Amino acid sequence: MKIALGCDHGGYELKEFIKRVLERLEYSYEDFGCNSTESCDYPNFGAAAARAVAEGKCQRGIVICTTGIGISIAANKIKGIRCAHCADCLEAEMTRRHNDANMLAIGAGFTGKNMAERMVEVFLSTEFEGGRHQRRVDQITALEN
Template sequence: MKIAIGSDHGGYGLKELIRKHLQEKGFDIKDFGTDSTASVDYPDFAKAVGEAVVAGEFQRGILICGTGIGISIAANKIPGVRCALVGDCFSAKATRQHNDANILALGERVVGPGLALEIVDIWLSAEFEGGRHQGRVDKIADIEKKYTL
C-alpha cells in the first residue's frame, strides 16, 4: 500500500516516528514534509497529502499537527478527502469500516507515541464494510458536490 504522510512543525516528531515504523513494515511511504520543527503552516501539508490521495497516487494519507484539528479541517476542504481525526483505537477501526476515511489525522501533543502507532496499525488494517455504510458515504459526496464550485 502506498501512503502519503505529512505534518507541520507541531507534528514533526510523531510524523518521523510513524514514517519509520511504516517503512520498517514494508509500506511505500512518501513524506510530503515538513522536515524540521521550524514553524510552518499546516494547510500546505494538508493540501499536498490530500490532493495526492484524491488523485489516486496513494491509497491512504496520514497527517499530523499539534492537535490534529487544524490539519484535518484543512484536508477536509479538498473534495474527495474523508479525513478523520482519531485519538483512540475504536475510532481508528470504525472510521475505516463505516466512513471509508482515506486520511488519518493525529495530534502529536494529544496522543502519545505508543498509542499513535497502534492507531495507525489498526487504521491501515481495517477495511471499508460498504453495505449500509456506502449510502452514507455517497450522501457525504453529494453534500460535497453541492458546495463545490
C-alpha cells in the same frame, strides 16, 4: 499501499516516528513535509498530502499537527477526502469500517508514540464494511458537488 504523509512543526517528530512504523509494516510512503520543527503552516502540508490521496497517487494518508484538528480541516477541503481526526484505536477502526476514511489525522500534542503506532496499524489494516454504510458515504460524497 502507498501512504501520503503531511505535518506541521508540531507533528514533525511524530511523523518521523510513523515513517519508521510504516517501514516496519512494509508500507511505502511519500512525505509531503514539513521537514523540521521550525514554525510553518499546516494547511500547505495537509492539503499536499490530501491531493496525493484524492488524485490516486497514494491510497491513504496520515496528517499530523499539534491537535490534529487544523490539519484535518485543511485535508477535508480537498474534494474526495474523508479525513478523520482520531484519538484512539477504536476511532481509527470505526472510521475505516463505517466511513471509509482515506486519511487519518493525529494530534501529536495529545497522542503518544505507542497509541499513534497502534492507530496507524489499525487504520491501515481495517477494511470498509460497505453495506448500509456505503449509502452514507455516498451522501457525504454528494455534499462535495
